[in-house]
Amino acid sequence: MDEPQAGGERRYGRAVFLGTVATGLSSLLWARPLWSRVSHAAGPLESLVPLVPAGGWRIYTVAATMPRFDPATWRLRIGGRVARPAVLSYDELRALPHAAEVRDFHCVTGWTVHGVHWRGVRVRDLLDHVGASPAAGGVRFVSAEQPYVDSLTMQQALLPDVLLAWEMNGQPLPREHGAPIRLVMPEMYGYKNVKWVEGIDVVAHADNGYWENLGYDRDAWVGRSNGYSS
Amino acid sequence: MTARYVRRFSRTERAVHWVNALFFLTLLGSGLVLYLPSLAAAVGRRPTVKDVHFWAGIGWFAALALVALAGDSRGLARTARELDAFGVEDRRWLAGRRPAPQGRFNAGQKLNAALTAAFTLLFGASGLLLWLGERDTRYRFASTVILHDGLMYASLVLLVGHLYLAVVHPATRHALRGMTLGTVREDWAAEHHERWNAES
Numbered sequence: 001m002d003e004p005q006a007g008g009e010r011r012y013g014r015a016v017f018l019g020t021v022a023t024g025l026s027s028l029l030w031a032r033p034l035w036s037r038v039s040h041a042a043g044p045l046e047s048l049v050p051l052v053p054a055g056g057w058r059i060y061t062v063a064a065t066m067p068r069f070d071p072a073t074w075r076l077r078i079g080g081r082v083a084r085p086a087v088l089s090y091d092e093l094r095a096l097p098h099a100a101e102v103r104d105f106h107c108v109t110g111w112t113v114h115g116v117h118w119r120g121v122r123v124r125d126l127l128d129h130v131g132a133s134p135a136a137g138g139v140r141f142v143s144a145e146q147p148y149v150d151s152l153t154m155q156q157a158l159l160p161d162v163l164l165a166w167e168m169n170g171q172p173l174p175r176e177h178g179a180p181i182r183l184v185m186p187e188m189y190g191y192k193n194v195k196w197v198e199g200i201d202v203v204a205h206a207d208n209g210y211w212e213n214l215g216y217d218r219d220a221w222v223g224r225s226n227g228y229s230s
Numbered sequence: 231m232t233a234r235y236v237r238r239f240s241r242t243e244r245a246v247h248w249v250n251a252l253f254f255l256t257l258l259g260s261g262l263v264l265y266l267p268s269l270a271a272a273v274g275r276r277p278t279v280k281d282v283h284f285w286a287g288i289g290w291f292a293a294l295a296l297v298a299l300a301g302d303s304r305g306l307a308r309t310a311r312e313l314d315a316f317g318v319e320d321r322r323w324l325a326g327r328r329p330a331p332q333g334r335f336n337a338g339q340k341l342n343a344a345l346t347a348a349f350t351l352l353f354g355a356s357g358l359l360l361w362l363g364e365r366d367t368r369y370r371f372a373s374t375v376i377l378h379d380g381l382m383y384a385s386l387v388l389l390v391g392h393l394y395l396a397v398v399h400p401a402t403r404h405a406l407r408g409m410t411l412g413t414v415r416e417d418w419a420a421e422h423h424e425r426w427n428a429e430s
Binding site: 008010012013014016017024025029030057059061109111175176214216226 | 264265267270271274275276277278310313314315316317318320321340341343344345347348349351352355356359360363364365366367368370371372373374375376377380381
């Protein structure tokens, strides 16, 4: 039995199109708060069924290839305004006093990884070890991934939760996270957390880093920089 | 018995489809390299992959605009009206009631078209915001990357369903001929798109 088509046409196509576009655009206002709530609530679930790859990490790099770590040849060079410039091997670095932090990692592009376990050496202990000049104003962290570089003010670098980490979640730092060591500055966005650190210079003033030359904030406090306010 | 064929898709319609497919797959491939840590580590060259992804996005919209302008624009406008309109039979089809003789597009294809068009626009908007936000904090929103990623997941679901119906499912995969050569068998059209076949 055929029903007549006449008069029965509805514009569902444009309704679905416009509804989806409106939902998508409005999600710029609510997606992130909703996602934080869901991922907090679903924390244990997330580890069983990874909704996003690799526990929510994305790997951002600026060079053609990621540096490779060779424990035999790798050295950390520390210089600048220090009393005892040092060149440390991987083992020598790990012989320094250990420290651990469990912190959320925030990327300025909007993603967060909760509760990352870091182990390494406090930057303040390292600066103490080499006798950094008390008058110096900044510390520059040079990456093996050229031309990546970033600096902290001396005051920021001396904060007790700033680490040079060689361990992440109980494992040696993976290559894509900056093996063998990366800077962990938990109160600032990810781009301050220089990966593949191979050089540390104590300098007169903190200078612009890679992203800061492209317009990012030098003082990249989570939630109160780079156009964000919380 | 030789099969008789009827024309289902015009050259312009097929161009829109394949331009969309080509750019979507290029963007999906380069996007996954940017998104998945294992792929990112294997491929490297992130700045180059970012450029490919960005220009493929620009190319996507430029190519669609070019096809619309250089091709049969009036025909495309007619197709859009056809996709927009859900008749009584389409609503029966969506509700799962049968028989519900379908036109040239069934109701599922109309929904797919509306969602694909909306996703395309949202991909473009969120992608542009990601690009601008990297250059100027005024364009930076914490939710942009979640929207862009969410669209990718939603599109993947649509794509998997679409590929299954177009390539695998025995009853429907004949439709692929319509989207490549333009024509489909008349008996297939009569079975799957009864109302259209009766009109044409």
